[in-house]
Amino acid sequence: MTLAGHHLFGTSSTSERFVIIGADAAGMSAASEARRVDPDLEIIAYDRGDFASYSQCGLPYLIGGLVEDRQQLIARTVDEFAQRGITVRLGHEVVAVDPSRKAIRVRNLARGEEFEQRYDRLLIATGAAPVRLPIPGLYLDGVFHLDVMEDAIAIQHYLRMHRPKHAVIVGGGYIGLEMAENLVRLGLTVHVVQRNQQLFPSVDVEIATSLSGELERHGVDISLRDGVVEACEGHGGRVVDVHTNRGEVPADLVVVATGVRPAVALAVEAGIAVGVTGAIAVDRQLRTSVPDIFAAGDCAEHWHRLLQRPTWLPLGTTANKQGRVAGRNAAGGDAAFTGIVGTAITRVFDLQVARTGLTEREAAAAGLAAHAMVIRSTDHAGYLPDAQELIVKVVAEVGSGRLLGGQAVGRAGADKRIDVLATALYADLTLDDVTQLDLAYAPPFNSVWDPVQVAATALLRRTGGSS
């Protein structure tokens, strides 16, 4: 099927070519899986950045010094990919996709030259990009987003050069709170400015309140229902303070973490359909609306098993899973992405906060009749000296008893409970099923009824269900 003339970088004159735009989680998972399926496939990945296949989620810990060397964040090097016959070209930005000619236009950023690359199958894995707020002063030196490795390196460089003392973090979501922790670790004072009425809107308010306490215990100032209106310039073009709706806050470092958007410009210009979520529409095989073009990861939509419709929840886990499916299919295999249930977790200082499925708010927004129960328990047997408080919330559908979601917060064991509930959600279990799960019990690990079972039982009893 492939013409010999296409083989600019190929090693075989009979193989087909799989081209990947974006060499991070989704792109490189796809490359590896495609290689497994077809040893002869020509595989080329382009990325405009200088780093491929690294843990974006590890960046706050690199900045905070918990990760000593950025090389530790790199899962596989370009050389390691090359050894598996996968070509990774960093510093190469794809500027156009032409489906009619099955070609992309690539710019070598170092040389400023452009060239054409033909493909048989193409994967768009362009990820997501930070929302840029139209606020005066957010171009100043000392104001950062945290998206890619280059951002982390820039922040590290700024910290070393200017030794800032006062950080303002705009946004109280995952990145904002992880950066708060890591900047406190480095000795900065930290002030979080959050537009919403609660921190971490990813969980319901009963769970989020524990977070505020933990941040305050570590000296972090929090302004809720507040926003930055201007960042002001001090010496040498550097930020010196920010004006919020509430007043002036000293700030010689500002991290803007107000969310991300799917990077779909390239796809849109190529005529590839975008869904209502704003991300690239894909089917279960991760095919886009255009033949032989796949999309995966943060730029694509994510099928939600509970909502039974596409959503957009950009996460590394999902990017890896989708990349694997797209790579398999691009190489002629057959795989389907079975969907997400909406699981996420973070740690803020010593507090774990996690969620899966739908929050009560999300269930209501989806038009589901839901009820919920919050219980306070301990991560393991309360009579052992190191037991920690654990708050668990379960959300279920009225009538059917179908589990819809769970949230947990505590110093230990929140991750375990959310993973149990995430597995239960994947399998479409009910509250009654949750009470009957055969979970591992010994006093250092649990109580004889796991907190998720205590919560499920309490909700069943309140609503008259059996347990």
Next chain:
Amino acid sequence: MTLAGHHLFGTSSTSERFVIIGADAAGMSAASEARRVDPDLEIIAYDRGDFASYSQCGLPYLIGGLVEDRQQLIARTVDEFAQRGITVRLGHEVVAVDPSRKAIRVRNLARGEEFEQRYDRLLIATGAAPVRLPIPGLYLDGVFHLDVMEDAIAIQHYLRMHRPKHAVIVGGGYIGLEMAENLVRLGLTVHVVQRNQQLFPSVDVEIATSLSGELERHGVDISLRDGVVEACEGHGGRVVDVHTNRGEVPADLVVVATGVRPAVALAVEAGIAVGVTGAIAVDRQLRTSVPDIFAAGDCAEHWHRLLQRPTWLPLGTTANKQGRVAGRNAAGGDAAFTGIVGTAITRVFDLQVARTGLTEREAAAAGLAAHAMVIRSTDHAGYLPDAQELIVKVVAEVGSGRLLGGQAVGRAGADKRIDVLATALYADLTLDDVTQLDLAYAPPFNSVWDPVQVAATALLRRTGGSS
């Protein structure tokens, strides 16, 4: 239905009477659930011991001093039960059940008197009792089993009075290893004698070997394929050493932990059917072969979801679940025990070891065509400084890819992986499903692919399945 004359202890002349033999996990869960279903039911529980409703699994930690006061192990006191209209009569041994007259014969152990107690519904929750080995010297002072609270108190008393220095533990299962840890904590030298060729036969040998290393690091001697042939008397009728097949071991404290058997004598004498497992046969509603008599907990059989047949795996979690079901049904409600999947866990010093489903050995014994994969990973992102090695094994059915079991060992996170797999087993998921689970990821909690997903993927790849 109830005759007024039956109401020896009743408060209402129209209520029925639910009598329970055994006031521990199963019995008192049944009592509490029956009370919820029927506020008027007369509920009486008899137990020959002096303690009701306590955590048997906490006893090793009480002995080791991690639990300071035995009151902490008691979930609810007799007075608290009384406030809910549940009568608990401790120090009362049930010596006979007469189904034809719907009556039991009870002996007040303090007074030596017997009386008859009529019932409308009866629950047998007599638990399990340690296997008593026919070995000379096992009657000596200083030789203990660890079954009930009274045993723990006796061991505590002996430790205080005689300050033993050298302990021999016979049996390398859950209780044996938990006692090894707790006696080392108290400063004793500990020698574990195990008849089997591996410690902890509850897991496959690849997982068990980590345990031996951990015990040895803490100075515990281990003799495998060895057995005690005699315990020898020193001063004052106290044990001074034991003779094993290998030689003589000094021992001024011996704990025999060679397993338990279901306590079914009372049931058998009453003509209640016992299954092939040796435990009381029950249906899904936990009814025995005799009308109006239920059985639950360690004396009863446990439906196994994977094997689709009754098994006997005595555990507190199962006892609580079965007790709840039996209590609901005894009170006129309708509940079914949906079955176990074979989950268990223990901690030995700093090592967690856990299992769920079937081991490779158990799958083979059940005639299932199974294959398995063992992987070495870390409990969370390996680039964070506190990541710990975690070994995970998954077992699956050849052909169908149905998950059959999992095992894990490590210093952290084994419990989480086993609970995820236990939930997956409950829901009858496949290896492919496991790879698609939407588990919680952030670097302090996991890698982007959870170790159970890495193991499932590796097994799928080895066998040519898709992932």
